[in-house]
Each structure stands twice: as C-alpha cells, then as structure tokens.
Amino acid sequence: xxxxxxxxxxxxxxxxxxxxxxxxxxxxxxxxxxxxxxxxxxxxxxxxxxxxxxxxxxxxxxxxxxxxxxxxxxxxxxxxxxxxxxxxxxxxxxxxxxxxxxxxxxxxxxxxxxxxxxxxxxxxxxxxxxxxxxxxxxxxxxxxxxxxxxxxxxxxxxxxxxxxxxxxxxxxxxxxxxxxxxxxxxxxxxxxxxxxxxxxxxxxxxxxxxxxxxxxxxxxxxxxxxxxxxxx
Amino acid sequence: xxxxxxxxxxxxxxxxxxxxxxxxxxxxxxxxxxxxxxxxxxxxxxxxxxxxxxxxxxxxxxxxxxxxxxxxxxxxxxxxxxxxxxxxxxxxxxxxxxxxxxxxxxxxxxxxxxxxxxxxxxxxxxxxxxxxxxxxxxxxxxxxxxxxxxxxxxxxxxxxxxxxxxxxxxxxxxxxxxxxxxxxxxxxxxxxxxxxxxxxxxxxxxxxxxxxxxxxxxxxxxxxxxxxxxxx
DNA sequence: GCCACTCTGTTCGATAACGCACATACAAGG
DNA sequence: CCTTGTATGTGCGTTATCGAACAGAGTGGC
Numbered sequence: 001x002x003x004x005x006x007x008x009x010x011x012x013x014x015x016x017x018x019x020x021x022x023x024x025x026x027x028x029x030x031x032x033x034x035x036x037x038x039x040x041x042x043x044x045x046x047x048x049x050x051x052x053x054x055x056x057x058x059x060x061x062x063x064x065x066x067x068x069x070x071x072x073x074x075x076x077x078x079x080x081x082x083x084x085x086x087x088x089x090x091x092x093x094x095x096x097x098x099x100x101x102x103x104x105x106x107x108x109x110x111x112x113x114x115x116x117x118x119x120x121x122x123x124x125x126x127x128x129x130x131x132x133x134x135x136x137x138x139x140x141x142x143x144x145x146x147x148x149x150x151x152x153x154x155x156x157x158x159x160x161x162x163x164x165x166x167x168x169x170x171x172x173x174x175x176x177x178x179x180x181x182x183x184x185x186x187x188x189x190x191x192x193x194x195x196x197x198x199x200x201x202x203x204x205x206x207x208x209x210x211x212x213x214x215x216x217x218x219x220x221x222x223x224x225x226x227x228x229x230x231x232x
Numbered sequence: 233x234x235x236x237x238x239x240x241x242x243x244x245x246x247x248x249x250x251x252x253x254x255x256x257x258x259x260x261x262x263x264x265x266x267x268x269x270x271x272x273x274x275x276x277x278x279x280x281x282x283x284x285x286x287x288x289x290x291x292x293x294x295x296x297x298x299x300x301x302x303x304x305x306x307x308x309x310x311x312x313x314x315x316x317x318x319x320x321x322x323x324x325x326x327x328x329x330x331x332x333x334x335x336x337x338x339x340x341x342x343x344x345x346x347x348x349x350x351x352x353x354x355x356x357x358x359x360x361x362x363x364x365x366x367x368x369x370x371x372x373x374x375x376x377x378x379x380x381x382x383x384x385x386x387x388x389x390x391x392x393x394x395x396x397x398x399x400x401x402x403x404x405x406x407x408x409x410x411x412x413x414x415x416x417x418x419x420x421x422x423x424x425x426x427x428x429x430x431x432x433x434x435x436x437x438x439x440x441x442x443x444x445x446x447x448x449x450x451x452x453x454x455x456x457x458x459x460x461x462x463x464x
Numbered sequence: 465g466c467c468a469c470t471c472t473g474t475t476c477g478a479t480a481a482c483g484c485a486c487a488t489a490c491a492a493g494g
Numbered sequence: 495c496c497t498t499g500t501a502t503g504t505g506c507g508t509t510a511t512c513g514a515a516c517a518g519a520g521t522g523g524c
Contacts, residue, residue, distance in 0.1 A: 088360040094368040128320040136326040142374035
C-alpha cells in the first residue's frame with residue numbers, strides 16, 4: 001500500500017501521496033473517525049463542518065430532486081475526499097454526503113482544512129486533480145443514468161462498492177440501492193435476481209456477496225471502467 | 233451590463249468582474265474570436281489548446297458513450313469559461329466542448345491562461361467558484377436525465393438556449409436537440425410539437441422562437457431554476 | 465412459540481421511450 | 495421545373511420502467 005510507515009491507518013490516497021513534511025503539518029488536525037451506514041457527513045445547502053478523507057469506507061454524493069428520493073451522482077472512496085467545495089472557496093455543497101457503510105476516515109474541521117490547503121501546494125495539487133476526476137464521474141453518471149438499463153447500472157454500483165469495501169460482502173438492501181439508482185425497489189429486485197441467477201452475486205436480506213467479479217464486469221456498463229480509469 | 237467602459241465587447245461575467253488591474257494584465261493575451269455552430273473547441277481526451285470566455289454564445293459540454301451519440305451534460309455561457317480542467321492542473325478534458333451557435337468569445341492560449349491564473353488571485357477565485365457551479369450543473373443534469381420526461385427536458389434546454397443567445401430565435405434542429413438530450417429525433421419532434429400546440433414555442437426548419445417564456449418555464453422541469461440559481 | 469418487522473418476490477395494467485420505416489414539406493440549385 | 499437534400503410528421507410493434515398492491519420468508523424480541 002501507499003501509506004507511510006509511521007501512520008499505518010492512513011489508507012487514503014490523497015493523504016498518503018503527500019510529502020512527509022506536508023502530511024505532518026496536517027496530521028495534528030486530522031482525527032481518525034469511524035463512520036456508520038446512513039451517517040450524513042453534510043447536508044445539501046448547509047455549511048460543511050468537516051472534510052473527510054475516507055480510508056476503507058465509501059461515501060456517496062446525492063442530489064435532491066423534488067418528488068423523488070435522493071439520487072446518487074458520485075462515489076468517494078479512499079482515492080478522494082468529501083468536502084471539495086471548500087477547496088473551491090465555497091462553504092456549502094448542493095449535494096448531500098452519505099456514508100455507505102461502516103469504516104474509517106480521516107476528518108478535519110473546515111477551517112483547519114482551509115488553512116492546511118493554503119499552506120500545502122502538494123495538497124492543493126492533489127485535491128484539484130481529484131476534483132477533476134470527480135467532475136468526470138459526475139458527467140459519466142449523467143450519461144449512465146440516461147442510457148443504461150437497471151441491471152447494468154446495478155452491476156456497476158456493486159463493483160464500485162466492492163472496490164472500496166474492506167470485504168467482498170457488504171450490506172445494501174434493494175430498497176437502499178433503488179434510491180441510489182433512482183429506480184423502484186422492484187426494479188432492483190429483478191435486476192439483482194437476474195445477476196444472482198447468472199451466479200455473479202449472492203444476496204440475502206441485505207448481505208451481498210460478489211461471486212464472480214469479472215463476470216459482473218461483463219454485466220456492468222462500460223461506465224465502470226471509464227470512471228475507474230479517470231482516477232490516476 | 234457588467235462590462236467595463238473601456239472594453240465594450242467584454243460581456244463575459246468572469247472577466248467583467250475582475251479588478252481592472254488584473255483584467256488589463258490578461259487583456260494582452262485575450263483574443264476576441266467568433267465561434268460558429270458545430271465548432272469543436274476541444275475534443276475529449278485531447279490536449280486543450282485554448283480557454284474560452286463566452287460573450288454571447290453558448291457552448292455545450294458533451295460526454296461520449298460508446299453506442300450512443302454525444303450527450304450534453306453541461307452548458308457554458310457568458311457566466312462561465314470553457315477549459316476548466318486547466319485551472320485544476322489537468323491539460324485535457326473527458327468532455328468535448330462544442331459551440332452551440334454563432335457568437336463571440338474571448339480566447340486565450342492554454343499557457344497564457346495558466347500564467348494569468350497563477351498571477352491573479354481574483355481570477356482564481358472567480359474560476360474556482362465557477363467550477364463549483366459547473367459541478368452543481370453536472371449533478372443536476374444527472375438527476376434530470378434520470379427523472380424527467382423529454383418534453384420537460386426540452387423546455388429546459390430551450391430556455392437555457394434563450395438565456396444565452398443574442399435573440400429569442402435560434403437555430404436548433406430536432407435532430408441536433410435529440411443528440412444533446414440523448415433521445416431519438418422523433419422524441420424531440422413529438423415534444424416540440426406538444427410545446428408548439430400550447431403556443432409556447434414556434435419552429436420551422438430549425439428556426440425556433442420562444443413565444444411564451446413563463447409558460448415554457450412552467451412546462452420545464454425544476455432543474456432550470458435550480459441550475460440558474462446555482463450561478464451567483 | 466408467537467408477533468412484529470424487514471426484506472425479497474410476484475403480479476397487474478399503464479406509460480414513456482425505443483427502433484424502424486415511410487410520408488410529407490420546404491429550400492436551394494441546375 | 496425538376497431534383498436533391500434537409501427538416502419534420504406519422505405509424506407500428508417492442509421494451510424498460512413505472513405505480514400499486516399483495517404474498518412469502520427470514521430475523522429478532524417478548
């Protein structure tokens with residue numbers, strides 16, 4: 001892994017690739033926190049209190065559209081950060097940030113982040129680069145939502161969950177996935193059923209296991225590869 | 233308007249709100265260019281040669297998905313710039329930038345922009361703020377593509393065209409709109425027909441006129457207002 | 465062992481959009 | 495005038511998804 005020897009718990013790529021000097025200055029203000037499924041890191045339209053650098057947890061970014069449940073438009077894992085608007089000089093986001101499972105992240109208050117951001121050119125470079133990747137992800141998601149069928153989108157979503165989750169099993173109910181994908185729960189049930197019959201996944205009462213990763217890739221839309229490759 | 237007296241042709245908001253001193257330093261490297269419908273300002277995955285600050289022209293950002301025509305995921309008008317990846321330290325975009333009509337923009341080479349960007353804190357602030365608004369637009373588009381019917385999305389798209397176009401009539405064929413919205417040409421024909429029967433618009437062979445702006449707003453999805461309000 | 469709850473599976477008709485094919489209509493040029 | 499090309503309109507059967515309602519099935523508490 002990329003993490004420096006003196007901080008074994010830092011799996012976040014943005015932090016891990018900082019020069020040691022820059023990292024140590026930030027270190028004093030970074031807290032290791034544990035996030036739980038369903039935790040709202042910030043709400044759309046409200047001031048961002050903290051930024052988060054996920055280690056082994058997935059955070060989703062959701063848009064709120066009237067008459068619909070929140071729709072997922074982006075996913076942040078250990079290669080990103082939650083709270084990018086602060087890096088752009090904005091103190092709130094139009095999106096809600098929601099933890100997708102249990103795991104750890106490095107947390108920093110907004111003001112400490114802003115100071116650290118000013119003082120570290122390396123951090124700025126990393127974060128701006130990540131913002132670019134996130135924009136690519138938002139654009140790809142827009143296209144994916146338009147063109148691809150539920151089954152392919154579900155496969156993509158499960159692959160992304162698996163990439164960031166600590167284990168190959170994770171907790172996601174059909175109901176919850178339906179909200180993320182912006183479809184009915186029944187739509188997810190059907191798609192998940194189809195994937196299970198192809199022996200790609202297995203699930204029961206919210207516990208999903210990936211059986212055949214490459215098969216699932218074949219069932220997913222090309223957006224999976226595109227988004228993955230955008231992060232470099 | 234916001235444009236300084238000494239540069240009557242500068243209608244672009246980002247440039248117009250710069251302090252005079254900062255603007256004058258940039259001025260030497262800014263060219264007034266005329267864009268024509270269909271002109272590609274940069275291609276996805278190829279180095280960005282110039283940035284553009286639109287005056288009275290609309291530029292759309294398109295994602296390329298295999299098996300489909302390019303889908304519009306964002307629109308840049310006089311309140312934005314084309315070439316934001318350069319501000320994030322990236323020299324190419326995953327998106328294609330396409331001029332949506334004839335009009336003028338201020339153009340700058342990539343390297344001059346990067347230098348000007350380093351030297352002007354005001355420009356940086358403006359551009360980062362715009363990047364935030366653009367991200368909000370991408371996210372909203374993703375949701376809009378998922379939830380809203382063609383007629384509402386068409387209405388929104390026409391309103392946005394009208395907001396940035398010099399006149400209330402503009403040239404957009406059904407075929408072209410279909411590609412932007414990611415639907416069949418027939419879908420646009422039907423939706424446009426419906427809007428025309430409600431006396432909201434009028435069109436013939438690509439020339440579209442808006443007859444009832446507020447009526448069209450009512451027919452459009454709420455995304456129109458949301459995206460507009462995000463730009464401040 | 466029973467109850468309440470959550471999660472998953474199934475069915476129904478309705479609808480929006482699809483792909484394809486063809487018909488009309490208008491404009492420009494020889 | 496006639497041809498060619500572009501733009502728009504229409505009809506057809508098909509598919510993905512919707513909304514709503516209900517039927518099992520596993521899990522945990524009492």
